[in-house]
Amino acid sequence: MLRVAVIGSGPSGVYTAQALVAQDRVPDVRVHVLDRLPCPYGLVRYGVAPDHEKIKSLQNSLRTVLEHERIAFLGNVEVGSDGISPERLGELYDAVVYCVGAATDRPLGIPGEELPGSFSATEFVSWYSAHPDAAAGGFALRARSVVVIGAGNVAVDVTRILARSAQELRPTDVPHGALGTLNGSRVREIHMAGRRGPSQARFTTKELRELGGLPRVRVVVEEAELSLDPAYADPSAHLRPALSSPPNVPPPTAAARRNVEVLRGWAAAG
Ligand SMILES: Cc1cc2nc3c(=O)[nH]c(=O)nc-3n(C[C@H](O)[C@H](O)[C@H](O)COP(=O)(O)OP(=O)(O)OC[C@H]3O[C@@H](n4cnc5c(N)ncnc54)[C@H](O)[C@@H]3O)c2cc1C
Numbered sequence: 001m002l003r004v005a006v007i008g009s010g011p012s013g014v015y016t017a018q019a020l021v022a023q024d025r026v027p028d029v030r031v032h033v034l035d036r037l038p039c040p041y042g043l044v045r046y047g048v049a050p051d052h053e054k055i056k057s058l059q060n061s062l063r064t065v066l067e068h069e070r071i072a073f074l075g076n077v078e079v080g081s082d083g084i085s086p087e088r089l090g091e092l093y094d095a096v097v098y099c100v101g102a103a104t105d106r107p108l109g110i111p112g113e114e115l116p117g118s119f120s121a122t123e124f125v126s127w128y129s130a131h132p133d134a135a136a137g138g139f140a141l142r143a144r145s146v147v148v149i150g151a152g153n154v155a156v157d158v159t160r161i162l163a164r165s166a167q168e169l170r171p172t173d174v175p176h177g178a179l180g181t182l183n184g185s186r187v188r189e190i191h192m193a194g195r196r197g198p199s200q201a202r203f204t205t206k207e208l209r210e211l212g213g214l215p216r217v218r219v220v221v222e223e224a225e226l227s228l229d230p231a232y233a234d235p236s237a238h239l240r241p242a243l244s245s246p247p248n249v250p251p252p253t254a255a256a257r258r259n260v261e262v263l264r265g266w267a268a269a270g
Pocket of ligand 1: 009034102153
């Protein structure tokens with residue numbers, strides 16, 4: 001028998017456990033999936049936005065894996081810090097696989113980042129996802145205007161959650177306290193700021209397009225700003241990205257071109 005500890009019960013940990021029991025080179029493998037949190041599934045549970053039920057439902061497949069007769073989930077077991085040491089794990093198991101994700105923020109390192117009213121996406125997402133690490137005080141949402149820094153799907157998630165009404169979010173997993181706060185939210189304007197142009201944004205088009213379909217939401221695109229990106233202003237620039245882009249910026253992907261089309265559509269609609 002081979003005893004393996006997998007540290008972390010997010011998708012990478014669970015799929016590792018699945019692969020271990022599915023292989024037949026070592027027939028009798030027993031896997032313990034350890035997580036410092038009491039509940040499994042990592043950021044699928046505590047990161048993926050609660051209104052994206054289809055992606056959230058991946059938890060059902062992950063649960064099926066954890067129910068395998070040779071796999072056991074052990075929650076509330078932290079490796080390192082004050083928890084179990086890697087040395088002790090080495091005594092208890094034949095192999096240890098670390099699948100611990102990327103749980104912490106990466107500060108931008110800019111002045112003012114630490115001022116009141118400035119938060120990381122991790123803090124905000126943890127709050128509306130009921131993560132055990134979420135700050136007890138939560139958020140007040142007294143501001144009328146919010147700026148979301150970033151041009152990827154997490155920025156879209158944060159923007160969408162701020163833009164949705166509490167009523168829309170009520171059928172989801174959003175915790176009661178957060179729903180109450182969102183219900184009293186005074187936020188009326190949400191600005192999204194990306195450091196580069198729209199053709200370098202990392203949104204997936206489906207997520208971006210969803211913003212335009214939200215009830216009582218108007219998406220405003222400032223054409224003059226977006227057209228600073230050569231690939232926005234001149235569609236043929238897509239065909240010669242190496243000439244039209246700054247040297248350290250990768251050429252637009254097919255997804256980026258679709259994003260640009262969505263943004264153009266919003267700009268044209270005024
Ligand atoms: C806000 C947000 C939204 C997202 N939305 C989507 C989406 O819509 N679609 C999509 O495909 N992807 C989405 N992702 C990305 C997706 O969640 C991650 O790619 C995926 O969860 C990574 O899986 P993982 O197993 O590597 O890490 P994680 O899911 O982070 O799991 C790591 C696990 O390790 C545990 N752990 C960490 N340290 C220790 C320790 N010392 N001891 C014990 N346990 C430990 C953690 O508690 C956690 O459960 C999103 C991510 C975020 C942050």
